[in-house]
Amino acid sequence: MHKVLVLNGPNLNLLGTREPEIYGSTTLQDIEEMLQKRGQEAGIEVDCFQSNHEGVLVDKIQAARGVYDYIIFNAAAFTHYSIALRDAIAAVEVPLIEVHISNIHKREEFRHNSVLAPVAMGQICGLGVESYLAALEAIIYKLKK
Template identity: 85%
Template structure:
């Protein structure tokens, strides 16, 4: 059975209450439940992990190698400056899709660039929580090919 790891970075544990005008009112647990239901329907395994700590996320990326078929990653603020996460992603053989709830290209200037994008399979942003679901659907499609 194919397996997907969904990683979430800093402050995403506050979804549902943090800046709802940007991120909406859906919680991270709600997103995980939606993704788990869709993954079950598609016959794939899915695991979730969230941390506010960069090193913990680096460890999870490294541990994913040879254990997962794909990673979906919302690195949040780490997207814009974590060379450590970028290097961890580049060092593994697991394709990764970078996701963001908001459109990082329409926000503050410092959010416009991603140091992860050059080592990611792709990037989905600006679709709200559907960014996660779009990434999962892309993976399901690729697994069926």
């Protein structure tokens, strides 16, 4: 069975109550359940993990080598400055899709740059929580090819 790891960075555990005008009212648990249900329909195991700690996310990325076929990652604020996460992604060679609920390119200037994008397979942003589903659908498509 194919396996996908969904990682979420800092403050995403607050989805549903955190700045709902930007992030909506869907909780992280809702997103995880939606992804796991769609994964099950496609015959893919979807594991989800969230941490507010950069090093813990680095450890999860490193542990993904040889275990997961793909990673879906919303690194949140770490997107814009975490060279440690960027280097971990490059080192493990597990294809990764970077996702964001909001369109980071329409927000504050400091959010426009992603240090992860150059080592990611692709980036999906601005579709709301459907950004995660779009990433999973892309993975399902690639696994069927």
